[in-house]
Amino acid sequence: MPFKKMGRTPCCEKTGLKKGPWTPEEDQKLLAYIEEHGHGSWRALPPKAGLQRCGKSCRLRWTNYLRPDIKRGKFTAQEEQSIIQLHALLGNRWSAIATHLPKRTDNEIKNYWNTHLKKRLTKMGIDPVTHKPKSIALGSVIDGQSKNSANLSHMAQWESARLEAEARLVQESKIIKFNTPMVQQHPNSSSKATDSSSSSLSAQLLNKMATQPAAQALCLDVLRAWEGTIQKATISGSILGLGSSQDFIESPTSTLSSMDNSVQFPHMRFEENSRGGVEFAEDLNHFGGTMKEECDADWKGYEKCVDDVVSAVDGQWTFEPLKIVDGQEPVLHFGDGFTDLLLGHETRDSGDQKDQEMNGGNCRDSSNADRGTGKADELDHENKNYWNNIFSVVTSPAKPQVF
DNA sequence: AAGGTATACAACCGCCCATTA
DNA sequence: GTAATGGGCGGTTGTATACCT
Numbered sequence: 001m002p003f004k005k006m007g008r009t010p011c012c013e014k015t016g017l018k019k020g021p022w023t024p025e026e027d028q029k030l031l032a033y034i035e036e037h038g039h040g041s042w043r044a045l046p047p048k049a050g051l052q053r054c055g056k057s058c059r060l061r062w063t064n065y066l067r068p069d070i071k072r073g074k075f076t077a078q079e080e081q082s083i084i085q086l087h088a089l090l091g092n093r094w095s096a097i098a099t100h101l102p103k104r105t106d107n108e109i110k111n112y113w114n115t116h117l118k119k120r121l122t123k124m125g126i127d128p129v130t131h132k133p134k135s136i137a138l139g140s141v142i143d144g145q146s147k148n149s150a151n152l153s154h155m156a157q158w159e160s161a162r163l164e165a166e167a168r169l170v171q172e173s174k175i176i177k178f179n180t181p182m183v184q185q186h187p188n189s190s191s192k193a194t195d196s197s198s199s200s201l202s203a204q205l206l207n208k209m210a211t212q213p214a215a216q217a218l219c220l221d222v223l224r225a226w227e228g229t230i231q232k233a234t235i236s237g238s239i240l241g242l243g244s245s246q247d248f249i250e251s252p253t254s255t256l257s258s259m260d261n262s263v264q265f266p267h268m269r270f271e272e273n274s275r276g277g278v279e280f281a282e283d284l285n286h287f288g289g290t291m292k293e294e295c296d297a298d299w300k301g302y303e304k305c306v307d308d309v310v311s312a313v314d315g316q317w318t319f320e321p322l323k324i325v326d327g328q329e330p331v332l333h334f335g336d337g338f339t340d341l342l343l344g345h346e347t348r349d350s351g352d353q354k355d356q357e358m359n360g361g362n363c364r365d366s367s368n369a370d371r372g373t374g375k376a377d378e379l380d381h382e383n384k385n386y387w388n389n390i391f392s393v394v395t396s397p398a399k400p401q402v403f
Numbered sequence: 404a405a406g407g408t409a410t411a412c413a414a415c416c417g418c419c420c421a422t423t424a
Numbered sequence: 425g426t427a428a429t430g431g432g433c434g435g436t437t438g439t440a441t442a443c444c445t
Binding site for chain 3: 042043107109114
Binding site: 057064108 | 412413414415416
């Protein structure tokens with residue numbers, strides 16, 4: 001009984017068809033046929049092309065290998081970072097991840113993740129599913145946080161998909177026009193987004209969500225909460241050993257109706273950049289509203305340990321000094337650290353060359369050394385870039401994005 | 404040099420969904 | 425309304441190669 005589903009027939013007769021690696025001759029036959037006739041029906045293709053293969057096999061061979069617009073070869077550091085960040089955001093949605101990596105197939109990305117990045121994660125003591133230190137992911141310290149973070153991971157996936165859909169709807173309909181000016185402009189900012197061109201609709205959408213209660217879809221709140229969870233879990237939980245934190249994460253649905261505006265987008269400010277796109281300008285308050293209040297208790301205890309910040313060295317999560325600048329609270333951000341570590345920054349001094357390469361592009365450099373200097377503006381810059389990366393992904397699904 | 408093991412990647416499998424007849 | 429079909433997707437397996445003992 002080869003097929004469990006009723007009404008389902010085999011895509012092809014299995015007997016007599018070749019399986020396994022494709023030969024150059026087979027590739028040539030397939031290429032020649034598609035170039036001349038197009039693939040048409042994959043099921044009907046093999047006999048026409050003179051191939052003893054099933055149509056599905058032909059389709060896979062074409063889409064994953066023979067297609068002319070495929071980039072093969074080693075993944076760049078930028079691509080690696082994209083994969084890691086997108087995976088943190090989207091999970092194992094390889095096709096969705098692939099849409100943001102030009103000329104890379106989902107299969108290739110999936111394989112690369114499984115054979116390289118996933119192992120690197122594990123080696124670093126980070127759970128590849130939750131993108132968190134395993135001590136947290138396993139719930140060895142704070143079970144509640146672990147569950148919350150796992151839930152948030154799924155929530156983030158759900159929210160990201162929803163955000164994509166919403167952004168597409170807005171862009172495609174081009175009906176919504178925002179007559180209100182860009183709100184919450186930074187005092188130093190002169191950027192405006194008053195036009196209704198499609199290029200700025202994403203910015204408008206984000207700002208609309210930030211300012212109009214009825215439109216506050218909270219698509220990004222889950223990420224914010226997620227980040228908060230990481231902060232709390234990492235700093236107050238497993239790292240500083242301050243005990244468990246109270247649950248503060250709710251589902252997007254529940255927060256939609258109950259959360260105060262002050263803990264939503266207003267602590268994030270978006271601007272339209274010179275290219276007409278949207279970019280995250282700054283986090284006006286790392287801990288805004290109730291989230292800050294709920295964290296105060298932890299922060300009081302945290303004051304005793306402000307000289308310590310977590311870093312991963314040789315696969316161990318350890319402490320290193322962190323100076324405070326201008327009385328500002330040092331903040332660990334989700335995404336800081338482990339992404340770079342995965343990219344080869346295993347130690348504070350080992351990634352210099354790579355840092356230089358990445359700094360040449362639009363990559364974050366969140367080396368621990370920089371963090372250790374306590375340069376608040378640099379931290380802010382890193383934070384800004386990190387969110388820009390995420391937002392550019394979720395708000396520009398149609399545009400391949402390489403960080 | 405030979406055998407065993409690990410790694411990387413291509414390919415396959417089964418499920419699912421949208422479309423079509 | 426239902427079965428048939430095509431194709432997408434994620435998980436898994438198979439195989440070639442590199443590395444180690």
